[in-house]
Amino acid sequence: MAEKWSFLQDQDVLDFNRDIERYHLGPLWHAIPDLMKHQPEPHAQAYLWKYSLLEKKLMEATQIFTPDRGGERRAIYLQNPGLNYRKPWGWASTTQTLYAAVQLILPGETAPSHRHVQNALRFVMEGEGAYTIVQGERIFMERGDFLTTPNGFWHGHGHPGTKPMIWMDCLDIPTIYFLGGTFFDPYPERLQEPEVPDNYSAQRYEGGMVRPISDRYPKKAPLAAYKWKRTHEALEGLSRFEPDPYDGYAVEYINPSTGETACPTIASWMQKLPKGFHTKAHRHTHASIYHVFEGSGYTIINGVRFDWEKGDFFVVPNWAWHEHVAEEDSYLFSTNDLPILEKFGLEREEAFENNNGHQTVTGEFTPVLG
Amino acid sequence: MAEKWSFLQDQDVLDFNRDIERYHLGPLWHAIPDLMKHQPEPHAQAYLWKYSLLEKKLMEATQIFTPDRGGERRAIYLQNPGLNYRKPWGWASTTQTLYAAVQLILPGETAPSHRHVQNALRFVMEGEGAYTIVQGERIFMERGDFLTTPNGFWHGHGHPGTKPMIWMDCLDIPTIYFLGGTFFDPYPERLQEPEVPDNYSAQRYEGGMVRPISDRYPKKAPLAAYKWKRTHEALEGLSRFEPDPYDGYAVEYINPSTGETACPTIASWMQKLPKGFHTKAHRHTHASIYHVFEGSGYTIINGVRFDWEKGDFFVVPNWAWHEHVAEEDSYLFSTNDLPILEKFGLEREEAFENNNGHQTVTGEFTPVLG
Amino acid sequence: MAEKWSFLQDQDVLDFNRDIERYHLGPLWHAIPDLMKHQPEPHAQAYLWKYSLLEKKLMEATQIFTPDRGGERRAIYLQNPGLNYRKPWGWASTTQTLYAAVQLILPGETAPSHRHVQNALRFVMEGEGAYTIVQGERIFMERGDFLTTPNGFWHGHGHPGTKPMIWMDCLDIPTIYFLGGTFFDPYPERLQEPEVPDNYSAQRYEGGMVRPISDRYPKKAPLAAYKWKRTHEALEGLSRFEPDPYDGYAVEYINPSTGETACPTIASWMQKLPKGFHTKAHRHTHASIYHVFEGSGYTIINGVRFDWEKGDFFVVPNWAWHEHVAEEDSYLFSTNDLPILEKFGLEREEAFENNNGHQTVTGEFTPVLG
Amino acid sequence: MAEKWSFLQDQDVLDFNRDIERYHLGPLWHAIPDLMKHQPEPHAQAYLWKYSLLEKKLMEATQIFTPDRGGERRAIYLQNPGLNYRKPWGWASTTQTLYAAVQLILPGETAPSHRHVQNALRFVMEGEGAYTIVQGERIFMERGDFLTTPNGFWHGHGHPGTKPMIWMDCLDIPTIYFLGGTFFDPYPERLQEPEVPDNYSAQRYEGGMVRPISDRYPKKAPLAAYKWKRTHEALEGLSRFEPDPYDGYAVEYINPSTGETACPTIASWMQKLPKGFHTKAHRHTHASIYHVFEGSGYTIINGVRFDWEKGDFFVVPNWAWHEHVAEEDSYLFSTNDLPILEKFGLEREEAFENNNGHQTVTGEFTPVLG
Secondary structure (H helix, E strand, C coil): CHHHHHHHHCHHHHHHHHHHHCCCEEEHHHHHHHHCCCCCCCCCCCEEECHHHHHHHHHHHHHHCCHHHCCCCCEEEECCHHHHHHHHHCCCCCCCCCEEEEEEECCCCEEEEEEECCCEEEEEEECEEEEEEECCEEEEEECCCEEEECCCCCEEEECCCCCCEEEEEEECHHHHHHHCCCCEEECCCCCCCCCCCCCHHHHHCCCCCEEEHHHCCCCCCCCCEECHHHHHHHHHHHCCCCCECCCEEEEEEECCCCCCECECCEEEEEEEECCCCECCCEEECCCEEEEEEECEEEEEECCEEEEEECCCEEEECCCCCEEEEECCCEEEEEEECHHHHHHCCCCCEEECCCHHHCCCCCEECCCCCC | CHHHHHHHHCHHHHHHHHHHHCCCEEEHHHHHHHHCCCCCCCCCCCEEECHHHHHHHHHHHHHHCCHHHCCCCCEEEECCHHHHHHHHHCCCCCCCCCEEEEEEECCCCEEEEEEECCCEEEEEEECEEEEEEECCEEEEEECCCEEEECCCCCEEEECCCCCCEEEEEEECHHHHHHHCCCCEEECCCCCCCCCCCCCHHHHHCCCCCEEEHHHCCCCCCCCCEECHHHHHHHHHHHCCCCCECCCEEEEEEECCCCCCECECCEEEEEEEECCCCECCCEEECCCEEEEEEECEEEEEECCEEEEEECCCEEEECCCCCEEEEECCCEEEEEEECHHHHHHCCCCCEEECCCHHHCCCCCEECCCCCC | CHHHHHHHHCHHHHHHHHHHHCCCEEEHHHHHHHHCCCCCCCCCCCEEECHHHHHHHHHHHHHHCCHHHCCCCCEEEECCHHHHHHHHHCCCCCCCCCEEEEEEECCCCEEEEEEECCCEEEEEEECEEEEEEECCEEEEEECCCEEEECCCCCEEEECCCCCCEEEEEEECHHHHHHHCCCCEEECCCCCCCCCCCCCHHHHHCCCCCEEEHHHCCCCCCCCCEECHHHHHHHHHHHCCCCCECCCEEEEEEECCCCCCECECCEEEEEEEECCCCECCCEEECCCEEEEEEECEEEEEECCEEEEEECCCEEEECCCCCEEEEECCCEEEEEEECHHHHHHCCCCCEEECCCHHHCCCCCEECCCCCC | CHHHHHHHHCHHHHHHHHHHHCCCEEEHHHHHHHHCCCCCCCCCCCEEECHHHHHHHHHHHHHHCCHHHCCCCCEEEECCHHHHHHHHHCCCCCCCCCEEEEEEECCCCEEEEEEECCCEEEEEEECEEEEEEECCEEEEEECCCEEEECCCCCEEEECCCCCCEEEEEEECHHHHHHHCCCCEEECCCCCCCCCCCCCHHHHHCCCCCEEEHHHCCCCCCCCCEECHHHHHHHHHHHCCCCCECCCEEEEEEECCCCCCECECCEEEEEEEECCCCECCCEEECCCEEEEEEECEEEEEECCEEEEEECCCEEEECCCCCEEEEECCCEEEEEEECHHHHHHCCCCCEEECCCHHHCCCCCEECCCCCC
């Protein structure tokens, strides 16, 4: 390669670039090696955020972001250090395509109803008593619950309970922003009124792989909330058999009317790694955001060890080698952009062949505690 | 109409028909009123079979059909009286498109493994201890379980238990026969050997609307057996809300990797009708076969009352007005050919508008007891 | 097999059959060998109809079927000798699933507008000057044109011209009748009035593989008429290369908004066989109806030679070995039920391996001339 | 809004932002108004490049980019002035999602074969005699031809002719780069050898809406080159009727095996605007790149008049009001990202209601001539 591209630094070539740039023209022969990589070289980096830090900053944020002051949500999102270059035009996102955030709502507060073309999902981390209202369904949230609000669904939150409530948000904000097709509408009132009984859809899906016959034709989100109790049962059943060498025991939340992933653009998985389980390393073109729901252990990403414990978040960028080790029974909730990459035929996966599938650890990540 | 078609009986017209018939030609102008009805006029009729009769004949069949005598299955199927005209070329089926049968297997017996392009499903009515082996998965069956063996899947049965076992079979035999594309293969040995742990797939789907990530791409039947316990939980959840005016509380078994109905050509529903519930009447182009899993009541089909109790079977033909009345809490399992009609854009539905949605009863069906 | 099924003829078994038949029950163990064949054994037979016969009978039919006498269409359809058993319940169709007919309209006549759920297509054989009105588009037909009127489209015909006009009709009448979902509506007036310019859609598709941008989303039939001139050009282009060993130079008419076959349930092909070309033999689960548009030659079907010339029709049933020989440059228009078999995953194909792909001729078909 | 967001500038809020930024955290409440716009506010701007400028720079580039010097293609691409902010991380693209470029190849030159996951298409502007080799098919290109090389197809160019050849390239480079899933492979030799006859696929599709039966199942690009002669015929046919008020007479290049747009991620349209035709204004979420193939006129984009003549290029960004006026019979070739926006359910369209659908001209664009 070097040979092939050395001419790009010749003076006459650089001069030509400068010349045509004045006319808003660029040399494709120079852009090609920069933009059409032989394999993915994402700007996004592997990174880990400690829950202690996130919780501390969320609590401080209660002084900054107050419902009466305006604004939509009290949420702090995770900025990928490798994506800081995007700040001039916006904000550093968590992966190339997704935003992950932690949101805090205090008893007595509400977060206004709105809708947008961005797809969103929610995973409940701490607390109880708060509800969300999605398209007229009020849903009381409990730790471990997974919720989705696809493109165009009204949603707002309220908290009649007694303790602070914290959840993870994940949205495809950077993708939609990149495509340039954003639409956002505030709801006429502060909060939409419930139009069906509380926790309606979760109760309509309390059993096995059956659906109400009225949901037999494609719907965006016939099931708005997936209760932890049920997801946990699923993992218990799966755990009676051999684990997947790369993912242990992992399930995907689905849309029961289409069989597709629950949120149109973001795949959401919950995986169980039994104490002592060490996955084999692989890499794929989609990127993942992990939240440690339970347990502790570490993940080796491109040779660097990231230790994690309950509440932490970490990112595995596109095409990064990664393997997990659980030091106690662990449950990892994760979101990824596989559904987006599949739309473009870009998904590829590769197993780490050497050393029986295990990377050599070349370094350790030191978390910032704040 | 009469006017328009009267000429078809004129002597010269009849003579012409006879003449061209010798050359294997027919008058389309005459076939049109016979075959292109203004609305469905199925040959299939409404009919009901008592369980006492079915059980009696199955027991007698143990003398006739013995595994050592040859043959594939000890199953007696339901012949629709309206479809007797088909006997010259085959057998009267249960509806235009489907076969429903009751199958009995005795302790110690086996039914040989085979595969065919016909799609099949099974609903367990009585007994316990028998198993089926579907594509190398041995599944022990219990009352209320639903199982599916799609096009091309090996399946055979065995019974190490102690009591006779009875289940309902439903297949698309008449449809595949009509289309003329049948293929059938016996398995090299009497029974296929298990290749995965017993009851594997049901245990992989023990929780809510999540699936093992390895099943995220379309599979024919990632879940082979749907346990009654789970289906019952689903109906309990659904029952907290308003019933559907036509179907009460009804769920459809789905393929979790596609969101489609569990069996490619046959929709399978389980519905709960609370004691005293009286549905409104409607009709649709698809035909249904009902099995009374629990309870008692009656169904009014085109004005005729069909009383049913636990174990009975009855048919609602295409485009027949029908409404159900439950005299105790009842569970009706049913299969229908909606997936087939949808492939041809033929599904239509119509509500019975008069008399607040209720038909006038003009007669009663008298069951044959044998 | 014999062994395995011999017990079906035992007296006690036959007695049992007779006994349960009284209760509208049947022995599945006996139906299985009759209906679930190891490979397709269609009732439909290979057969050939001479054009001289068809034309003669159509002319005679002008005395029988007169517009003022009532009825819908002056069309004589082809009855497959193997399907005569269906007459008790209807009419013998041309293949298991399709009807093929020849229709004659005289100058000054009209055929009333109607619509139905059956899908229909038309291929123009002789004459000129007649038009069809499909969903408000009046289309003047010329020899070699292909037209389609899918499920639910209004269509009627008129003939302001000077010479009798004859075309082939093909419909999925037997399939829809079997499924039991027929709907048919006469148009309020004798003929629907044109709502767009004459020959509108064909002119909107006069060029290459481009479509009006308004047709970018799925439509049932954005293009109603495919002109012979264009289809002929396509075959000329294709003929510059190697022919397909089984089909020579063959093209399929497509729906330009979906890429699917032009008529939802019936594939329509036009193939060119250069003088002297001899295809290899193969068989497939779909059945075909051939019309000799130009040329002469013969087709060997399951060892029997069927000689054909311009205007003739012949049937190749499901799973029948067949190969074509062209004695002059020949154009064969054909329709088949591949789209129907594909909906059920039933399509299979097999090459004739022996004797360099050629069957041994064991007999000749003698046409009935009338 | 102002009210609602004013707190974002309060000192304590800004201090908090700075504080958490140290930990790679960001305030979602601040990102929301920046990134989740109430309607699209693309960075991309309307802009126009004169052909005289492009041709001049391409000729100068022959001194800079010489095959023996290395590099892949002698192409100069169009940089959207509004997207200069992207330069820190790459290059300013033509629209948010696409690259458009002009490529020049001289007699005797070759451009090496390579493949990549980016989708590409080509529209021939000037010259003759050059060929491209796409997946082993050598295609000689003529003015007005449209060619496509989807994701993963090998392609390279050669020029045995006598005059310089120029074409437009359009690729989804920025989209794939954003998603982070790039793969690129050089071909083992300089140029792939032809494996089929020259201009094979175009000759296989010389007729109407029919396809070779071997292409009936989905293929990425069964037709690699769409000849201008055929596209022109299509526009002539369409031109006999009423023009579309927004697009005149416009056709889309399609993949004949799927009915989808010819290039998976980029829609390609050719439209004819008769002399004097003035379209109505509308806007949509997809963005377009126009190339003036023939004629002259102007386009009003968000009130600004852009005059164009043969060879020019101009961009209509997402959600920009636009209307065209043709001063002579004009043919506009355009590409857009509608297929990408549709994958995310983001496409919306709006008609300009006031002033009979016409904008008020508030300014004129002054082209840079160089």
